[in-house]
Amino acid sequence: MSAQDTPAQGLPSLTAEIDPRLLEILVCPLTQGPLDYDREAGELISRQARLAYPIRDGVPIMLPEEARDLEV
Template sequence: MSTPQPFDRHMLEALICPVSHKTLRYDADAQELVSEAAGLAFPIRNGIPVMLRDEARTLDV
């Protein structure tokens, strides 16, 4: 099993949620970018955020 690539936190400054157009929060443990406004968590795979609505996980409310 390979170790996940680290996510470049500076990328957060340029990324916004594609659904709500609000800022994202980085969850290092889950390797996700979380949009509280949209209630979604976008996965980070091999250090690359997957910013597709169909790939996002719905947050538990």
Template sequence: MKPDSPLLKILACPLDKGPLILDELRGALYNPRLRRRYPIVDGVPQLLPSSGEPAVADEPAAR
């Protein structure tokens, strides 16, 4: 997934329905409000609530 993908404008967190941020370094979509990361596998975002992983507290937030 690329940062300028129009898909990023419509994707939302499955838990709080808010926007997600592309974390290119980790290959994931990041929700800064809940500090959860959703992996992107073979270009497909895994947006099931069970596929979200908690972000480690000392990691810098993705931008």
């Protein structure tokens, strides 16, 4: 495997894409509110909870303890 085959550390992998049908049914586990998909960051954003849930290998990690706080 070459350096080009592995994502740079700290950057989302190229597999952070998520099925649009899944986005239609996912909600924030804390607020039950809608989520916005940030393709560039590879995250699902809950504006109500001010949290960003990571997407790893195409799987959204919907655990509040895995989410990062959004800056105010």
